[in-house]
Amino acid sequence: MMTRVLDHGVAPLLLIPSVILLLVILVGPFFYMVWTGFTDLHYALPGRDGAFVGFDNFRRLMQDDPIFWHSFLLTLKFVFWVVLVEFIFGFALAMLLFHYIKQHRFILTMLLVPMMLAPIAVGLIWKLLLSGDFGMFTYYMRMIGIFDQQTSVLGNASLVMPAIMMIDVWQWTPFVTLVMLAGLLSLPKEPFEAAVMDGARPVQVFKDVTLPLMRPIIALVLLLRGIDAFKEFDKVFILTGGGPGISTEMLSIYTFRINFKDWDLSYGAVCAFMVYLVVLIMCSVFYKAVYWNQGRSKPTQAVTS
Amino acid sequence: MKNSTITGRFCRSSIVGAALAVFTLGSADAIAWSLEEAAAPYKGATIRTVGEALPPLEAMNKLKSEFEKRTGIEVVIEMYEHSEAVNKVMLDLNSKRGRYDFILQPHRELGRFVTNGHLEALEKYMSNEKLRDPSFNPEKQLYQSLWKEISWYEGKVYGFPFTALTMYMWYRDDLLNDPKEKSGFKAKYGYELKPASNWQEYTDISEWFHRPDEGFYGTALQGKRHEALWYEWLNFLYSFGGDMLDTKSGSECGPVIVNSPEAVASLEYYKSLMAYSPADTLNYTWDDVMALMQQGKVYQMIMWNDATYAVAEDHEASTVAGKMGFDIVPQGDGGKIGQVEGWTYLVPAYSKNQEAAYLFIQWMMEENQQLNQHLNGGATARPDVYAHPDVQKISYSKASMDTNAVAQSKPTIPESPQITDILVRELSGYMSDAKSAQEALDASAVEISKLLGSCAPMKYPVQ
Secondary structure: OHHHHHHHHHHHHHHHHHHHHHHHHHHHHHHHHHHHHOEOOOOOOOOOOOOEOOOHHHHHHHHOOHHHHHHHHHHHHHHHHHHHHHHHHHHHHHHHHHHHOOOHHHHHHHHOHHHHOOHHHHHHHHHHHHOOOOOHHHHHHHHOOOOOOOOOHHHOHHHHHHHHHHHHHHHHHHHHHHHHHHHHHHOOOHHHHHHHHOOOOHHHHHHHHHHHHHHHHHHHHHHHHHHHHHOOOHHHHHHOOOOOOOOOOOHHHHHHHHHHOOOOHHHHHHHHHHHHHHHHHHHHHHHHHHHOOOOOOOHHHHHHO | OHHHHHHHHHHHHHHHHHHHHHHHHHHHHHHHOOHHHHHHHHOOOEEEEEEEOOHHHHHHHHHHHHHHHHHOOEEEEEEEOHHHHHHHHHHHHHHOOOOOOOEEEEHHHHHHHHHOOOEOOOHHHHOOOOOOOOOOOHHHHOOHHHHHHHHEEOOEEOEEEEEEEOEEEEEEHHHHOOHHHHHHHHHHHOOOOOOOOEHHHHHHHHHHHOEHHHOEEEEOOOOOOOHHHHHHHHHHHHHOOOOOEOOOOOOOOOOEOOOOHHHHHHHHHHHHHHHHOOHHHHHOOHHHHHHHHHOOOEEEEEEEHHHHHHHHOOOOOOOOOOOEEEEOOOEEOOEOOEEOEEEEEEOEOOOOOHHHHHHHHHHHOOHHHHHHHHHOOOOOOOHHHHOOHHHHOOOOHHHHHHHHHHEEOOOOOOOHHHHHHHHHHHHHHHHOOOOOHHHHHHHHHHHHHHHHHHHOOEOOOOO
């Protein structure tokens, strides 16, 4: 009876509230942001009340804003390195837990602590640890002779970005471990047993069975971490505010500055739109990466046949 | 001749009569006006404000209960960190919600607010007999230069100074008068140890007291990429004879001179002090250096007058209370200098309780409230408060008054916060060795000139 009611067109009606909600809180603001990018809206300067200016803001971004492009490249480097390192460490840790540690629940719970902390708390904790005056990290670095008395991680333009990457790796590697371990636990046993029967060595099993089977999980974890790392804001804001100079001025910090320091909302909208565009491209690339070889990639059949 | 004498007598009589009449009427007004009566129409109203969480606002929070009791108007005070307090107001004004009935803001924001029509000029309230307390005469009771710089824009009054801020030199008076330190210093540098009066002495004294192995430092710079860095450097810039714009007042636009030879020299000198500052100096703002001083870890620094109380007088918060000395910023080629900065009372155009807000502001500007606030960490703009015996006893009163007397204006035009942001970024770049002082200031000058347009050509063009 219920199925028949739903078949007769009621089902789409039930979706209407959700669709309206999405339109109001997601689609509407997005299009408003895009529209703002075509205006001259500026909260601080008189006479800039939101008149249409065409592509002026986009032109400024492309031709006349070296700091934006510095921030853009810095963010891409940050995303590349942190996602790569987190993936390698996270996957390795997941393999270790999967193969060698039977009672891994307790260890996993411990590992998850950094991930469960609020980014602001992470920033404040590391601000204390990295303090040049009394920070524990700096103290030990001085004790073993790596830092001298005047070295301060957060005040040094060449050390500060690697330090922020290190903190991100510390915080988010457990997430990668968690997802990868869940993926490993969900894999079917038969392909692995067949590979061992056929005399495959562990490296071959990893390369030819584990990796292909894990591909969707890997893509998912890279995508989620990539998007999240691209939006990195809280830790940098707390630790350095984008400085010293522009050495940690990542795209989100720069966009925040344009919008909420300068109050140049029209140009800020264009910067925010660029962030959205890059995330969109990342999603498409990862989506393609997962499904581009789906026809050929049938490891289960390949091994068992 | 006779006629003229009579006329003269008549005139004199008339003048005396008129003066008496004015005096009598004035006195009658003074007697007739009362806060309770003036506030009666607004009884039951709630007025809300927002400002920076520092001793002056905390003092106001304690004082407000008397106003509430007398008027029946409730006063709600929101306190935030500096940037947060500014951002909250900016969003409220632009949304035109009118959440705040009066606001406390740094005066560099004035141009933005006025030119966008966000503020109510106070003239109409000051000339309203029902609201204006006849005994309130800001034209006579305030430092005129400070009032005009902090709360006026293009010849119109928009508020009254909440704090008349400035920066001066803090130093450890107990160490300065230590005979061992005095003799050791004289033996090394060939002159008596005394508060630094020029930058060479400031360097020598910083070097002498710099003992990082003992956890004690000669000075502490506010080197983080933050407004604090810009404010601190301005002392050096002005003292070396430089400035940002070649103008006579904050509300004027004019040629950009921030990359002058004096400015470059001041920045290079400023950075040279990093050698006597803690390792983390490029991560410090005013809060951090104040904490260092409270912990007794630094000999001297250039700091704000509204932070002085917490270090010099508050024995619960500071280990060096009673041990501090204060003096005007050391002199360079620019002579004796100070910088005008202030938080100002302003009434938003969207406030729903403007009259009640005006009454509260006017009440806060009275001598009693100003005295009370000043004694609890405020920084008044009333000379009579500085002359009060209790204030004279405060260790930093003289330094405050001396600095107020020579304080220079800074831009309050709509673009001034952006100018600050540009300079903060470039100064921070220089401090972290990313570029030279000349490169940093040239880049700033180019960007500021572009931001301001035709009214701000570059006096020192970049090749």
